Amino acid sequence: MNGANLSGDVVIVGLGPAGRALAYRCAQRGLRVVAIDKHPFRTWTPTYGAWTDELPSWLGPSALAAVAVRPSAFGTREWKIERDYAVFTTAGLQQELSLDACTVVQGSAIRLGAGVVRLADGRHIYGRVVIDARGVREPRAPQQTAFGIVVPEETADPLLEGRSAWFMDWRQPAKLAAMAAPSFLYAIPLGGGATLLEETCLAGQPPLGFAELRARLQSRLSAHGVAVTGAEPVERVRFAVCMPASTRSPQGVLAIGSRGGILHPATGYSVAASLSVADLLADAIAFRTNPRAILWPLSARLVYALRERGLASFLRLSPTDIPAFFDAFFALPVPLQRSYLSGRTDVTGLVTAMRRIFTASPWPARRQLAAGVMRPELH
Numbered sequence: 001m002n003g004a005n006l007s008g009d010v011v012i013v014g015l016g017p018a019g020r021a022l023a024y025r026c027a028q029r030g031l032r033v034v035a036i037d038k039h040p041f042r043t044w045t046p047t048y049g050a051w052t053d054e055l056p057s058w059l060g061p062s063a064l065a066a067v068a069v070r071p072s073a074f075g076t077r078e079w080k081i082e083r084d085y086a087v088f089t090t091a092g093l094q095q096e097l098s099l100d101a102c103t104v105v106q107g108s109a110i111r112l113g114a115g116v117v118r119l120a121d122g123r124h125i126y127g128r129v130v131i132d133a134r135g136v137r138e139p140r141a142p143q144q145t146a147f148g149i150v151v152p153e154e155t156a157d158p159l160l161e162g163r164s165a166w167f168m169d170w171r172q173p174a175k176l177a178a179m180a181a182p183s184f185l186y187a188i189p190l191g192g193g194a195t196l197l198e199e200t201c202l203a204g205q206p207p208l209g210f211a212e213l214r215a216r217l218q219s220r221l222s223a224h225g226v227a228v229t230g231a232e233p234v235e236r237v238r239f240a241v242c243m244p245a246s247t248r249s250p251q252g253v254l255a256i257g258s259r260g261g262i263l264h265p266a267t268g269y270s271v272a273a274s275l276s277v278a279d280l281l282a283d284a285i286a287f288r289t290n291p292r293a294i295l296w297p298l299s300a301r302l303v304y305a306l307r308e309r310g311l312a313s314f315l316r317l318s319p320t321d322i323p324a325f326f327d328a329f330f331a332l333p334v335p336l337q338r339s340y341l342s343g344r345t346d347v348t349g350l351v352t353a354m355r356r357i358f359t360a361s362p363w364p365a366r367r368q369l370a371a372g373v374m375r376p377e378l379h
């Protein structure tokens with residue numbers, strides 16, 4: 001709906017997964033929600049995935065396209081991960097996060113402040129709470145990049161050989177130049193008989209470019225005798241894996257989603273975390289408690305800071321140490337893997353996981369891991 005100035009209990013700017021989840025959960029509580037986006041009705045295109053145990057119970061099954069049961073990983077040896085990994089259908093996820101009970105405004109926000117949002121067309125939208133969910137476009141932060149193609153599942157068979165998915169396969173398809181950053185294969189079912197095969201640079205500063213990733217994917221396919229036509233749908237991925245302080249929102253505005261640091265600063269994943277915190281935030285807004293305090297208790301701030309240090313450590317690893325680093329990670333019991341990758345407040349679990357990865361890593365890697373923790377210069 002477009003029109004003159006509007007007001008609501010909560011004004012949400014940005015309708016990616018974070019803004020849309022919060023809009024939906026606030027509207028479910030009877031709050032008057034004004035939801036603003038430049039393109040509010042555009043269907044999302046990224047292939048979003050998450051561990052099933054991260055998803056909130058209110059999310060219906062129609063949001064999911066496929067679930068990979070106990071996917072596999074390969075560092076210097078193969079690991080079976082005792083968790084299930086879900087791939088969203090983006091249209092289904094958008095429908096689940098219904099905006100039917102919200103006032104949706106198409107527009108570009110140019111100023112967000114306490115109680116008011118100004119749009120480029122001159123309108124003002126007023127609200128008791130203003131939420132900034134505009135996402136992150138931050139080229140200075142470490143980035144994840146990937147180049148992927150969608151193929152029929154039988155085409156992917158030689159790569160998967162009966163596995164439900166490769167969460168990550170760090171075997172390199174071809175000999176890389178001495179200090180070239182390694183990439184991994186992410187091979188996941190999309191439902192409907194399709195599989196995404198994606199060559200991924202987990203985090204780089206600078207990251208690997210699309211041409212390089214495409215060439216590596218091609219040699220990986222050739223090495224397994226997989227023939228493709230070149231006409232397959234393509235996914236190009238590039239996003240900041242952590243949120244630099246320069247992106248923080250103005251006074252009186254609460255940033256959420258990737259913009260607000262509700263992301264894992266090592267993988268850049270944010271969708272499951274944003275879905276999980278939506279109810280906490282909606283309750284805080286409904287009951288007029290401080291949503292920032294609910295979102296960022298000391299434990300969450302510590303976990304974020306430690307994970308940023310984990311990213312700094314990872315970026316210092318030499319290419320040859322990276323597969324062993326992931327062996328150390330996948331050797332962790334699943335609750336510790338979860339503490340490292342999922343959730344936002346388990347300080348003890350995260351410290352234990354980091355300590356165990358450190359002690360299981362070879363000595364040269366330990367030096368770099370320690371240096372990254374001591375000097376986490378990322379931005």
Ligand SMILES: Cc1cc2nc3c(=O)[nH]c(=O)nc-3n(C[C@H](O)[C@H](O)[C@H](O)COP(=O)(O)OP(=O)(O)OC[C@H]3O[C@@H](n4cnc5c(N)ncnc54)[C@H](O)[C@@H]3O)c2cc1C
Pocket residue numbers: 013014015016017018019036037038039045046047048049050107108109110133134135136235236237238239256257258259268269270271272
């Ligand atoms: C291809 C790809 C694959 C990814 N895969 C995963 C994955 O598997 N799992 C995962 O957890 N994460 C994944 N990510 C990373 C990350 O979680 C996503 O980027 C996610 O979309 C972040 O959600 P968000 O709601 O915070 O922001 P965004 O999705 O970036 O949404 C921001 C919204 O704000 C709107 N907006 C921006 N500025 C304005 C403005 N001035 N006025 C009005 N509206 C504005 C935009 O139009 C947009 O709709 C992926 C990212 C990409 C690009």
